[in-house]
Amino acid sequence: MTLAARLPPLFVLAVMLHTAVLPQFRVAGVAPDLLLLLGIAAGIAAGPDRGAIVGFTAGLLADCFLQTPFGLSALTYSLVGYAVGMFQTTILHAALWIPVTTAVVASALGVVLFAVTGAVVGQAHLLSNRLVTVVLVVSLVNGLLFLFVARPVRWATTADLAPGLVLR
Amino acid sequence: MALSRRSGRSRLTLILLVLTSVTVITLDFRGPGGVIGAVRSGAADVLSPVRGAADTVFGPVSDAFSGITGYGALEDENDVLWRRIEELEGDRLRAEDAEAELKALLRVNRLDRFTDLPSVSARVVGSPISNFEQTIQLDRGSDHGIGEDMPVVTGTGLIGRVVDVSGTRSIVRLITDPSSSVGVRLSRSGVLGVLEGVGPDRLLDLGLVDLETDVRERELLVTSGVDDSFFPGGIPVGRVRRATSTEGELQQDIAVAPVVDLGRLRFVKVIQTGSP
Numbered sequence: 001m002t003l004a005a006r007l008p009p010l011f012v013l014a015v016m017l018h019t020a021v022l023p024q025f026r027v028a029g030v031a032p033d034l035l036l037l038l039g040i041a042a043g044i045a046a047g048p049d050r051g052a053i054v055g056f057t058a059g060l061l062a063d064c065f066l067q068t069p070f071g072l073s074a075l076t077y078s079l080v081g082y083a084v085g086m087f088q089t090t091i092l093h094a095a096l097w098i099p100v101t102t103a104v105v106a107s108a109l110g111v112v113l114f115a116v117t118g119a120v121v122g123q124a125h126l127l128s129n130r131l132v133t134v135v136l137v138v139s140l141v142n143g144l145l146f147l148f149v150a151r152p153v154r155w156a157t158t159a160d161l162a163p164g165l166v167l168r
Numbered sequence: 169m170a171l172s173r174r175s176g177r178s179r180l181t182l183i184l185l186v187l188t189s190v191t192v193i194t195l196d197f198r199g200p201g202g203v204i205g206a207v208r209s210g211a212a213d214v215l216s217p218v219r220g221a222a223d224t225v226f227g228p229v230s231d232a233f234s235g236i237t238g239y240g241a242l243e244d245e246n247d248v249l250w251r252r253i254e255e256l257e258g259d260r261l262r263a264e265d266a267e268a269e270l271k272a273l274l275r276v277n278r279l280d281r282f283t284d285l286p287s288v289s290a291r292v293v294g295s296p297i298s299n300f301e302q303t304i305q306l307d308r309g310s311d312h313g314i315g316e317d318m319p320v321v322t323g324t325g326l327i328g329r330v331v332d333v334s335g336t337r338s339i340v341r342l343i344t345d346p347s348s349s350v351g352v353r354l355s356r357s358g359v360l361g362v363l364e365g366v367g368p369d370r371l372l373d374l375g376l377v378d379l380e381t382d383v384r385e386r387e388l389l390v391t392s393g394v395d396d397s398f399f400p401g402g403i404p405v406g407r408v409r410r411a412t413s414t415e416g417e418l419q420q421d422i423a424v425a426p427v428v429d430l431g432r433l434r435f436v437k438v439i440q441t442g443s444p
Binding site for chain 2 (some may be wrong): 072118125
């Protein structure tokens with residue numbers, strides 16, 4: 001099964017969960033950001049190239065349902081996916097806590113980057129006191145969700161990679 | 169060597185994706201509608217049955233989750249609500265006479281109240297997806313006569329206005345959204361101001377009210393209905409929670425609580441103030 005066949009069902013499932021299910025389970029009024037996590041998990045599993053591409057696609061899908069400028073999430077998620085991919089290639093993945101911590105930190109950075117980039121393009125309201133709550137909840141819950149997301153994302157993004165290039 | 173080539177290719181990929189994103193953002197800024205508007209409308213239409221189904225399936229689970237995480241607050245809220253029911257029953261009886269007088273006056277002057285304007289009833293089928301926007305999704309759209317910028321109300325008062333419409337769905341920006349602003353009038357003094365949202369679970373911010381204006385706690389604010397407003401006049405929006413004046417400032421610092429509980433919206437009315 002090729003990459004082109006594996007990725008679309010992953011995106012469809014993620015969009016359904018992100019828009020229909022996860023918003024119903026909020027902590028302090030904040031829902032996890034599964035589509036951001038998709039790019040992060042792809043970066044961890046398959047490196048910067050795929051992290052950026054999966055992040056970009058997931059971001060575009062997220063933008064379909066937001067009122068912020070179209071492309072803002074795509075820009076942010078692709079940068080985060082790329083950065084995570086670059087980071088994961090420089091460290092040894094001997095323990096589970098490393099990718100989980102990476103997902104937590106990258107989610108926090110992703111939310112902050114989204115708000116700051118949004119403010120730059122005229123969405124000043126994204127930079128408010130609420131940002132702290134959003135960053136905390138999204139990063140911690142995304143860290144938890146990563147345990148469930150890592151395996152399917154690895155399955156979908158590493159279909160054609162040599163075993164030596166895949167994080168196990 | 170191979171690693172360096174891979175790294176170079178990754179950088180090229182990232183640059184292409186960033187350029188594409190910036191181009192798309194620029195296209196979106198060039199104006200509403202177009203291809204991007206169609207994509208958003210299409211996505212909303214395609215996914216709305218899934219969101220509706222998920223709301224039905226996970227609604228009770230979500231309510232239980234909220235109940236567990238906020239049990240103490242629910243008990244306090246229950247006590248407050250019982251007290252409010254008693255107060256409101258008294259208010260209702262006192263208002264009956266005033267209501268009859270108001271109707272007669274409006275009839276004589278040939279004026280409409282917002283409750284008399286044509287409207288479309290809709291069900292709330294989606295909570296906000298974003299953690300930064302305060303929006304809800306309705307199960308009615310342009311096919312049902314809803315258009316952008318139409319005000320949305322409940323039986324109690326204003327909740328927001330329509331900001332995006334597809335054939336069968338519409339997105340409403342709530343008055344608590346940080347990018348929302350509503351022209352309002354203080355019911356006692358008639359002074360005009362602008363009510364701005366500052367995010368969920370926070371009081372609204374009333375601006376442009378000078379230091380001389382006498383603002384009382386629990387004073388009602390209604391939409392001003394001035395010429396270029398999206399909202400017809402007279403729709404209740406909020407009540408003053410506190411008003412403070414600071415020496416040296418040009419305006420009062422006024423916090424306002426919405427009259428509608430925006431966290432429990434089920435059915436709303438979209439007022440058809442213009443053709444969609």
